[in-house]
Amino acid sequence: MLSAVGLTYEIAAGRVLAPFFGTSLLTWTTVIATVLGGFSLGSALGGIVAEQPRAIALRNVRNALVATAVLMAVSPTLLGVLYVWGARGTGGMMISVLLVFFPASVCVTLPSPLLAKLAIEARPGREGSSLGFVLASGSIGAIFGAILAGFVTLPLIGSTATFAACGAVALLCLPFVRSGAPGNPGATIAAAGFVAFAGLAGSPACQYESGLSCLHVVERGPEVRLVSDGTVQAAERVTPVEVDEGTVELVLSYTEWLWARMDRDLEPDASVLFVGGGGYTLPTKLLASKPEAQAVAVEIDPLVTKVVRAHMPSAAEMIAQTSYHVSEDKAADGRLGIVHADGRVFLNQTDQRFDAAVMDAFSSGSVPAHLVTRETFARLREIVDGPVYVNLLDTPDGPLARGVHAILRELYQNVEAVQGRVNARGRTNILFAASPRPLESLDSLSNGYGPALISDARAFTDDRGWIGHR
DSSP states (O other): OHHHHHHHHHHHHHHHHHHHHOOSHHHHHHHHHHHHHHHHHHHHHHHHHHTSOHHHHHHHHHHHHHHHHHHHHHHHHHHHHHHHTTOOHHHHHHHHHHHHHHHHHHHHHTTHHHHHHHHHHTSTTOHHHHHHHHHHHHHHHHHHHHHHIIIIIHHHHHHHHHHHHHHHHHHHTGGGSOSSSOOOHHHHHHHHHHHHHHHHHSOOSOSEEOSSOEEEEEEETTEEEEEETTEEEEEEEOOOOOOSTTTOOOOSHHHHHHHHHHHHHSOTTOEEEEEOOTTOHHHHHHHHHOTTOEEEEEOSOHHHHHHHHHHOHHHHHHHHHHEEEOBTTBOOOOSEEEEOSOHHHHHHHOOOOBSEEEEOOOBTTBOOGGGSSHHHHHHHHHHBOSOEEEEEEESTTOHHHHHHHHHHHHHOSEEEEEEOOOOTTSOEEEEEEEESSOOOOOSSOOTTOEEOOOOOOOOOOSSSOOOOOO
16 A cells, blocks of 8 residues: 555656646656655665564554655645745756655655564565565555556546545554554644645645646736646637637747748648647637638647637637547548647557648647657658648757757758747747748748757657757
């Protein structure tokens, strides 16, 4: 049971980090290393505890379980406090993970050596098989915890309640440690009350949450913004409108440049693939501006589509009027096909052809690594006859921009790159248009955008790819 709690806690830790520090290879590496380090220290300390007189050892195990419950339940609150106090960047992320998640990881593992010792003593002469059963049960518990977190608790009750549930399960282990020196019932009752309060009254880390996304809808005057893991994914004017060319207004400057490029390059009846649905603003603009055009939007998380339909009027209206769910065995008359799948999986499996494609998929503040490899864009080149447009977030001439630029130059004869204003974190939107045919110059660039100077670099591949921003 404690192994299940430990793995559920570890996965929830990675999830709750996303609104503050994003999610990437770096954040997950830090979480896994920290939690495993806590497990290791907890096992070592638990071995010392197991050698103490039985009564004292059992009392210490009970104290560890109470501490586990409190530390797990308070984890999301403590993470938010550290962020408010100024924890930022890689260093802030690593310190936050260590301070928030290491202590609970130590406490949850501390009882294990004593429990193993008791199991071995219960079967004299069969120590080997007893130890094997203990280790196997721990592994099975860990597997169960991982499945429980990823498929049940995080999607259904969210990360804050998942932490409280982990604490509650730790407290439920106390009746199984009954003998030995008496514990402190008052502390146990107080811990139970705190865990219940944290689960019921604690502020959710996300306004909308699934196993894939932590979403917030932010209204700023006439605008509504869709924020995913702390990064603005889309924005729209909040006015009750009909979706036609004159009323669909793009808010984010990077979408204005992409649309200007698409409007210049594409025919009125173009078929366009969008990898990354986000707020569906560009598909909405395309279909409103070119009544004969077709679009397929691949969005990995159905929750994103659900939130867009509830809060972004123009996109919601376009989805309601023209959308259909793409399936391999059923033709549809709608103009906006929606696919809830990973973009790379769709590319590998589809037999559809397109006139253009827009790569605008994000996980937190970064592009998923498997969508910015030579193999991904080579597959796009096979099924897309015309231009490919790419949106990245990176520092000027940063490693992500250089790697993608190298890929596009290998596959396309004509590549154009622009970048916007640099934000306080030193990052900006870097946009590419790549085409097998010459690209006509735009009459003007979007506000704040200018040509991007990008150095030569090695192209990303599936084997050696992008690491990711936090």
